[in-house]
Amino acid sequence: MAEPILEIRNLNKSFGALKATDNVSLDLRAGEIHALIGPNGAGKSTLIHQIAGSLRPGSGTIRFLGRDIGALGVPERTRLGLGRTFQISSLAPDYSALRNVMLAVQARQGTSFRFLKPVMADRSLREPALEALERVGLAERADVPAAELSHGERRQLEIAIALALGSKAFLLDEPMAGMGPEGSKALTTFLDGLRAEAPILLVEHDMDAVFALADRISVLVYGRIIATGTVDEIRHNPDVRQAYLGEEG
Amino acid sequence: MMGNPRESILNLVLVLALAAIPLVATGMGEPFYVTLATRMAILALAAVGLNFLLGLGGLVSFGHAAFFGIGGYVAGIAATHAFNNEPLLFGLPGTNQMIVIWLVAILLCGLAALAIGVISLRTSGVYFIMITLAFAQMIYYFAISWPAYGGEDGLSIYVRNGFPGVNTLNGLHFFYLCFGLLLAALAVFSVLRNSRFGAALEASRQNQQRLAAVGIAPFRVKLVAFAISGMITGLAGALFADLNRFVSPSMLSWHMSGELIVLIILGGTGRLFGPVAGAMVYVLFEFYLGGITERWQFFLGLILLGVVLFARGGVVGLIAGKARHG
Structure with a gap:
């Protein structure tokens, strides 16, 4: 299998005693939508910040298009092709x-x-x-x-x-947040087509959208990835059900 | 394009009014008003420089007196050496040619701005204000304690420097020289604002996170803006020294930096003709209120308070409405 577009290995980030990112490894492959879900405060945005370069990881590597980008700043990563949207529009x-x-x-x-x-x-x-x-x-x-x-x-x-x-890869931080049902639906259709252009790492709370779009899902809880798999695998994973989906009802 | 007709008319009125004051004054045999108008034009020019940084880039430099003063001392020192026929540096003679003085002033101020900018642009907000102030005060105290060029007493320019084909000793001619440079600086400001560089600079004011996220490093954009800004203000300083035939450390003091900020706020921050409107209003206040009371700055303070509270856009904003950015 070809090398992933974006490859994250053993990423760690602590704020004082809080491990916001705990040994996270994650891939984004060509043509896929990889959804990152997790309850509030699980460290999803912290992870996006580290990938985009606005936050330095404590340790671990981030490779993009075969290149270690850990030392690069935000503008350089953007110029390499990491296109990012903000959780709160910026x-x-x-x-x-x-x-x-x-x-x-x-x-x-x-x-x-x-x-x-x-x-x-x-x-x-x-x-x-x-x-x-x-x-x-x-x-x-x-x-x-x-x-x-x-x-x-x-x-x-x-x-x-x-x-x-x-962009050669998209980091979308809750693109559906605050959108009406119609807007979400239109955006879901749009993102569905977009994956052919460049893979998408999608942080999203809208489960309908995630289940409709994702090729793979990673579940982040307290900074750790507790499971990665297809939609079906995640749906039937008991840990995930307990930690996350259960609360959603 | 994104022309605001009221603003265009206002700008035209300001240009014509400023150009007309010295003519009328000369006709009435009141040369003092020519000096007043020249003062307006030069302060406006200095403020155009600061407006580039403050208005477009949102960077409040409280140290632009540094460039104003460096420009002034270039004119003073060059003229002194030319007058005394003493070599200046590396055997180079002084000069009383304005063109040479202007170029040296612009070059030196550009270099000084790069040096100050590299350090101060690493900070933002209040720290940026304080660090630019600190740099300017350093240069101010340096000038005070440098006896070779007058120290605290300043340096006189015995004969106003010359310009080919213009009799600079004639107040009216000197005014139009300054006025022409002001117009040129306004043209530069306008072109730069509409350029790609201007777009990046204005974006850095609005949202640095966004600018970085599209792949443009804000620091370099701001540094170049700082240099351009310092160069324009430095040119104004050289003219100011020639207007007064005198340069002293007061041109470098924080009062001067504050005055430039006040001009811009009065006229309209970020507006093309804000500095022109501001300088005209300011010099008029200084003259008329100053004639009535020694405490004229108290009343200026009240007016400034009114502008900040009720007319954020200054004179230009009040008359022409909010700026549109296309």
Whole structure:
């Protein structure tokens, strides 16, 4: 089997006495959606932060596309192709949806130290940005400042940005959070198609979406992965039922 | 593109008003007002530099007097050496040519800004404010304790430096020289703001986490902005020394840094013509209120309080409404 796109080995992270990440190993293979589930406080976001580079792990390795990225910062990891969305939308609030995506296109082109050409007239920025907005169904809201978008629209915009970056793997931190049932359904369909483009590590509380989408599921409890498997395996795993799904009823 | 018609009209009015003051004053035989208008133009230029960092990048430098003063001392020191016919450095002579002085001032301020920026941009918020202040105060005390160039007493420029084809001793001519540089700086500001670099800089103000997450390291963007900002303010300092024919450590003091921040807040933070509106209002207050009472800064404080509480966008925001970012 081919080497995984993203390979996490024996990752540890402690905050004082609390082990937020406890010897976590995890793979993301080409073409798959790997869901990461677990109760609140299980350390899912902490893990995403370490993969994205905004938090240094205590120990362990993170390999992306065959390369150890443990020493790299957030911008470098993004440029290698790790596209990440935030649990709480993180956008440039004064900028329109379009300009938010244009910033990603500009970053992807690697040309932020250009001082003359006006960006708003730059078709090499506008067109890919509009295309990304169209894909997530936000094209008609392109000129609205991010601060004025609805919660769900901001979630979509985050994904449009990750698309525009040409990401080779997506880290999606609760993309469905706060979306209405219709929005979740549309996003589920969208992510279903997206996995062919690049694999997705999906942190999500919406179990319907997880069971509909995931090729594999890892269950994180108190910083440890207690099980990894297919949807069926996880559904019937007694530990998981006790630790997690049981509480969900 | 994203033009705001009211803002464009306001900008035009400001430009025409500033350009007209010296003409009218000369016609009325009141050369003092020419000096006043020149002061407006130079302070506006200095504030355009700071506005680049503060308005676009959201970085409150409380140490821009450092660049203003370095620019001033470049003009003063070059002129002194030229006047006394003494070699300056490495056998190079002084000069009384403004173009050379400006270029040296811009270059030195760019280097100084890089050095200060590399350290201070590792901090943010209050720490950034304090560390920029600390750097400027270091240079201030250095100037005070450097007897070769006047120390505490400052340094006089006996004859205003020259510019080819312009009689700089004529107040009106000198004004239009400064005014032309102000317009050029505004053009630079506008072009940079609309460029890719400007987009990255404005994004770093709005959300650094986002900027990093699209793969642009905020530090380098801010450092380059800091250098450009210092260079523009340094150029203004050189002009200011030539206007007063005098440079002293007060140009380097924290009062000066504060004055530049006040100008920008009064005029409209991040707005293209905010520094121009701010400088005009400020110099008018200074002159008229200063004529009525020695405590004019108390009233300026009240006005500033009013602006911060009720008109966050300053003069430009009050008249032209909120900024749109496209």
